[in-house]
Amino acid sequence: MAGSRLTPSRPCRKMVAPIPSPFPSRSDPLPMDVTEKAQTAARGRRIRRENVERILKAAELVFAEAGCAGATMADIADKAGLPKANLHYYFGTKEDLYRAVLDNILRLWLDPLAGLDASADPATALTAYIRAKMDASRLRPNASKVFANEILHGASQIGEFLAEDLRRLVDRKAAVIEQWISEGRMAPVDPRQFFFMIWSMTQHYADFEVQVRTVLGRKKLTRDDFAHFTAEVVRMVLRAGGLAPPDDPVSCTGGVPGES
Amino acid sequence: MAGSRLTPSRPCRKMVAPIPSPFPSRSDPLPMDVTEKAQTAARGRRIRRENVERILKAAELVFAEAGCAGATMADIADKAGLPKANLHYYFGTKEDLYRAVLDNILRLWLDPLAGLDASADPATALTAYIRAKMDASRLRPNASKVFANEILHGASQIGEFLAEDLRRLVDRKAAVIEQWISEGRMAPVDPRQFFFMIWSMTQHYADFEVQVRTVLGRKKLTRDDFAHFTAEVVRMVLRAGGLAPPDDPVSCTGGVPGES
DNA sequence: GTCTATAGGTAGATAGAC
DNA sequence: GTCTATCTACCTATAGAC
Missing domain, CATH: 1.10.10.60 (Homeodomain-like)
Structure with a gap:
């Protein structure tokens, strides 16, 4: 016990306890005896x-x-x-509540990436992934911000999630990208840097929303704004992966299942 | 007076006062009388x-x-x-100190972008800009984090900076990108989204350093790691701007003035 | 299960000796 | 200008009535 300032009542500075498990599932049978x-x-x-x-x-x-x-x-x-x-x-405690909030968010984070499949067409699969991430930024900006804040300040709560779950998933999905590259279906990139690009670009529209809005001179970002952002992000990422010609017209604005 | 909880002693939640001016320059003549x-x-x-x-x-x-x-x-x-x-x-007060820290950081932010010049070669100029931003992430990660944290939580201190200084600068530099596009020297992109891409990708390596490090399985990011990140970011951004062929070997690893 | 009242502890700010 | 001791306010957490 070294620090005297790092007491349990300073929860969000140097907490150690990691998130132990997903939410306790409440699957009681509900007997419905008429008492x-x-x-x-x-x-x-x-x-x-x-x-x-x-x-x-x-x-x-x-x-x-x-x-x-x-x-x-x-x-x-x-x-x-x-x-x-x-x-x-x-x-x-406040930490417990904070961890419960984070725990909800981690699922949002992993699910879209888990869908990336090597057998799919690279441009189609990546477009769907980017759209899912942009939808998350539009519909759950606060979830993204809480996650960003947690990482920004050292990930003391979700360090294990990053080192275990996320790292394993990224290893698997990096292999997908590498396969596409080796099959000549994608330009050579470092798969992990490629993911960092997609994450940072898409989350930017939630985490830095104030800056985006202010630089664009908008009072509020609309659904149309996000549609435009998404199209541009898709276009730039696909080009970065060698999946779209430099001078193509805006591609992939059409619908993707699950996006309204 | 509506809120009772938003008193002056809760400085970092809903502060209103913006940063008024750059640091007071201490240019006293220093008389050096030998008294x-x-x-x-x-x-x-x-x-x-x-x-x-x-x-x-x-x-x-x-x-x-x-x-x-x-x-x-x-x-x-x-x-x-x-x-x-x-x-x-x-x-x-603590707010005053916080504002002083932020004020130092804003200069770091504007300077590299201010260098973008329409008469330069697009690939060269953008490469230099990305390198400057990546150097900032490597050498001043804490500055980047303080900035990110301020934006993330509403930019109550630097809202005016964003709306005035940054917005004006981005308007000018977006014109540079547009000129390059109209001259056929760059692929068509939304210039502001293009800047958002560069900002988010480069700052990601400072702000999300823990995640980058953990996903890569590193204990610490070295100068060589950053050299690799920078090369990849340059490659992907240039492709996204139609400034590099999809299958080029890694370009622009050589030195740039000011980078050691 | 709900909620008021309060205990206990921490942090920002300052008075006042040096 | 420097620094110790302290004041005040706030925030987490809980006891205990309902």
């Missing part, structure tokens, strides 16, 4: 689920806006419309 | 300058690691090797 007790219990579970949802949603917003250290339980409670004590009742 | 008084004054000024430097350096580190809200004056004072009260003596 009063069972009805009360069922209602209780519904209330619990709704409250947990509201708290997580409010927490994601506040953590995104203020960072982990800057967020306060009182703020989150206000945004969730609940008394502060209830947050502690459901989540224990 | 005891003048000698004492000269020594005092030197000590002041040195202390200010040490505090700014320590503050940049702590703000980068912990974010604005998570940083504490006690931490900064420890890292600077000075008592906490001295920080307040030199900088007044």
Whole structure:
């Protein structure tokens, strides 16, 4: 025990405990005996689920806006419309709540990448991946911001996720890129730098939204703005991977399954 | 007065005051009369300058690691090797210190971009710009992180900088890109999205350094790592701008003035 | 399960000796 | 100009009534 300042009540500076596991899945059988007790219990579970949802949603917003250290339980409670004590009742400590928010986000992060398949057409598969990432930036900007903030400040909570889950997945997907390159279907690139390019470009529109908006002179970014950004990102990334001629007209603006 | 929680002592959440001006330039003539008084004054000024430097350096580190809200004056004072009260003596409040750190960083940000010139060769000019940005990520990662953190959480301090200085500069430099495109020296791109690509890719190596390092399985990123990253970023960006054939060997690994 | 009231601890800021 | 000691405010967390 060295530091005296790194006490448990300074949660978001140098926390050590990693995220242990995905959310406790609540798959109780719901017996539905018609006793009063069972009805009360069922209602209780519904209330619990709704409250947990509201708290997580409010927490994601506040953590995104203020960072982990800057967020306060009182703020989150206000945004969730609940008394502060209830947050502690459901989540224990602020760190626990922060980890629960992060845990939700990690799934968002891995899923789109997991879809990359070597048997697919490179341009089509990469276009779909970029679209999924841009949709995430448009629809869940706060999730992206919380994730960015966590990495920016050392990833003390998700270090293990990065070193284990993400690294393994990237190893597998880098092999996909390498296969495409060796088959002559893509220009030579360092696969991991190629992924860094896609991640940084797509997440930029969520994490640096203020800068994007201000430089473009917009008050708010619309769905059309994002459609344009997405088309440009797709175009530039495909060119960078040797998958589109330098002078093509804007390609791949058409729909992709799952995007409305 | 609506909010009771947004008091002046919650500095890094919803501060309003923007950065007013660049640092007060200390261009006193230094009279050097050989009186005891003048000698004492000269020594005092030197000590002041040195202390200010040490505090700014320590503050940049702590703000980068912990974010604005998570940083504490006690931490900064420890890292600077000075008592906490001295920080307040030199900088007044924590916000003032934070703004001083940011102010230093904004110059780093504008200077490389300002060098982009329409009369230059596009590939050469863009390569130099990317190298300058990658050097900044390698040599001043904490500056990049403080900047990223400020944008991420709403840019309450540098909103005016973004809307005025940066926006004007980007307008001018977007015209350079457009001119290159209209002259057929570059593939068609949205110039501003093109800049967003360069910014996000290059700053990624500072801001997301932990993730880069972990995904690559490295304990520390070396100068050679950065040389490789830079070569890849240059290659991908040039291709994205239609400035390099898809199957070129790695280009532009040679030296550029100012890079050691 | 819900919520008010409060304990306990930390951090920003300053008074005042040197 | 420097630095110790301290004041004040805020924030996390919990006790305990309902």
